[in-house]
Amino acid sequence: MIRVAVLGSTGSIGRSTLEVISRHPDRFEVAALVTNRRVGALVEQVGRFRPPVAVVAEAALPSDPGGPTRWDTGRDAVLEVAAGQDVDVVVNALVGAAGLEPTLAALQAGNRLALANKESLVAGGPLVLQAAGRGRADVVPIDSEHSAILQCLEGYDRASVQGITLTASGGPFRGRNHNQLRHVRPSEALNHPTWDMGAKITIDSATLANKALEVVEAHYLYGFGYDHIHAVVHPQSIVHSFVEFVDGSVLAQMGFPTMELPILYALSYPERVEDGALRTYDPVMASPLTFEAIDHDAFPLFGMGVEAGRRGGCAPAVYNAGNEIAVQAFLEGKVLFPDMAEVVHATLDGVGNHDVHTVDDVLAADAAARRLAREAVDRLGRAEETGKSA
Numbered sequence: 001m002i003r004v005a006v007l008g009s010t011g012s013i014g015r016s017t018l019e020v021i022s023r024h025p026d027r028f029e030v031a032a033l034v035t036n037r038r039v040g041a042l043v044e045q046v047g048r049f050r051p052p053v054a055v056v057a058e059a060a061l062p063s064d065p066g067g068p069t070r071w072d073t074g075r076d077a078v079l080e081v082a083a084g085q086d087v088d089v090v091v092n093a094l095v096g097a098a099g100l101e102p103t104l105a106a107l108q109a110g111n112r113l114a115l116a117n118k119e120s121l122v123a124g125g126p127l128v129l130q131a132a133g134r135g136r137a138d139v140v141p142i143d144s145e146h147s148a149i150l151q152c153l154e155g156y157d158r159a160s161v162q163g164i165t166l167t168a169s170g171g172p173f174r175g176r177n178h179n180q181l182r183h184v185r186p187s188e189a190l191n192h193p194t195w196d197m198g199a200k201i202t203i204d205s206a207t208l209a210n211k212a213l214e215v216v217e218a219h220y221l222y223g224f225g226y227d228h229i230h231a232v233v234h235p236q237s238i239v240h241s242f243v244e245f246v247d248g249s250v251l252a253q254m255g256f257p258t259m260e261l262p263i264l265y266a267l268s269y270p271e272r273v274e275d276g277a278l279r280t281y282d283p284v285m286a287s288p289l290t291f292e293a294i295d296h297d298a299f300p301l302f303g304m305g306v307e308a309g310r311r312g313g314c315a316p317a318v319y320n321a322g323n324e325i326a327v328q329a330f331l332e333g334k335v336l337f338p339d340m341a342e343v344v345h346a347t348l349d350g351v352g353n354h355d356v357h358t359v360d361d362v363l364a365a366d367a368a369a370r371r372l373a374r375e376a377v378d379r380l381g382r383a384e385e386t387g388k389s390a
C-alpha cells in the first residue's frame with residue numbers, strides 16, 4: 001500500500017488526487033489531508049477517506065469531528081504531515097510560495113514528493129534540489145507538461161537530448177492584442193477553454209505567467225539551460241510537451257486534457273497503472289492539432305518570468321511573489337489585466353537581486369517583493385480611479 005498525504009486536498013488538484021486514490025483502493029490509501037480554511041469540505045473528505053490525520057492550516061478546527069482521525073491546526077502541523085514517517089508520497093497541491101516549506105520538509109524527510117505546487121520550485125529551486133539530494137527523495141511532477149517531459153525522457157541520458165518544448169493552451173485571451181486586454185474582467189479570465197483549475201493558476205494561464213513558472217520549473221527539474229527550454233501555444237491541450245533529441249527526432253506525450261492522468265503517474269511512478277475511468281485517446285476526435293508562437297507583446301509576463309529564471313538568485317522568488325499579489329489584486333478588481341505585468345515589473349525593478357542560500361533568504365526576498373507589489377497595486381489602482389473620474 002502506498003500511503004499518500006494530500007496537502008491542499010480541498011483544491012482542484014487535491015480533489016482530483018482523491019478521485020484517483022478512490023479508484024485504486026488496493027494500491028493507495030490516504031495518510032493525511034491538509035487544507036487552509038475550507039473546514040466543511042475537509043470534514044466531508046475525512047468522513048469519506050478516514051485518514052489518520054487531518055490538518056487545517058489557518059482556521060479553527062471543527063468543534064466535535066468524532067471518528068478516529070487526529071485533528072491538528074497551524075503551519076507546524078502542515079510541516080509535520082509533510083515530514084511524516086507514516087507517509088510514502090506527499091502530494092503538494094498547495095497554491096503559491098506557501099508551498100515551499102512543506103516541499104522542503106517532505107524531501108528532507110526522504111518522502112517522495114508529487115509536486116503540483118510549482119511555485120515552491122520557482123521560489124526556492126536550489127534549496128529544493130539540495131533537500132532532494134540530502135533526503136535521497138524523488139520529486140515527481142504533477143504538472144501535465146513536466147509529467148510529459150518525464151515520460152518522454154524515460155530511458156534516455158541527458159546527452160542525447162537537444163531541448164524540450166512546453167505547450168501552452170494560450171488561455172481564454174489567445175489572439176487578443178494588448179489594447180483588447182485592457183478591460184477584460186476577472187470572470188472572463190477565469191473561464192479557461194481547456195482546463196478546470198483553481199483561480200490562481202487560471203489567471204496565470206490567461207497571462208501566460210503560468211508558462212514562465214513552468215519554464216523555471218523545468219529548468220530545476222531536468223537541469224536544462226534556458227536556451228534549451230522552449231514554449232509554444234497549442235490551443236487543444238492534447239500534446240502535453242515535446243522532447244527533441246540530438247538526431248532531430250521528437251517525442252511527445254499526448255492525451256485528452258485531464259489532471260488525473262499525471263496525478264496517477266506521479267503516485268505510481270515509475271509503474272504504469274490501468275485506470276478505466278480515464279478517457280481513451282482518439283486522434284480523430286482530437287483533430288486538428290495546431291501550434292503558434294507566443295505573443296510577447298500581449299503577454300509580457302511570460303518573457304519577464306523566463307528572464308527572472310535566467311537571472312537566478314532571488315529573482316524567480318521575487319517574480320513569483322509579485323505575481324501572486326498582482327493576481328490577487330486583479331481578482332479583487334483593484335487593477336486591470338495589463339496592470340498585472342506592471343506590478344511584477346515594478347517589483348522586479350525594486351528588489352535587488354542576491355543569491356539565496358537559505359530558506360530565510362527566500363522568505364526575505366518574498367516578503368520584500370510582496371511589500372513592493374502591494375505599493376504598485378495601490379499606485380496603479382489610484383491612477384485608474386483618477387483616470388475614471390477625469
Ligand SMILES: NC(=O)c1ccc[n+]([C@@H]2O[C@H](COP(=O)([O-])OP(=O)(O)OC[C@H]3O[C@@H](n4cnc5c(N)ncnc54)[C@H](OP(=O)(O)O)[C@@H]3O)[C@@H](O)[C@H]2O)c1
Nearest residue numbers: 008010011012013035036037038057094098116117197198
Ligand atoms: N488545478 C490544476 O489543474 C493544476 C494543474 C497543474 C498545476 N497546478 C498547480 O497546483 C497547485 C494547486 O492548484 P489548484 O488549482 O489545485 O489550487 P486551488 O484549487 O486553489 O487549491 C489550493 C489548495 O491549497 C490549500 N491551501 C492554500 N494555501 C494554503 C496554505 N497556506 N496552507 C495550507 N493549505 C493551503 C487550499 O485550501 P482551502 O480550500 O482551504 O483554501 C486548497 O486546498 C498550484 O501550484 C498550481 O499551479 C494546478
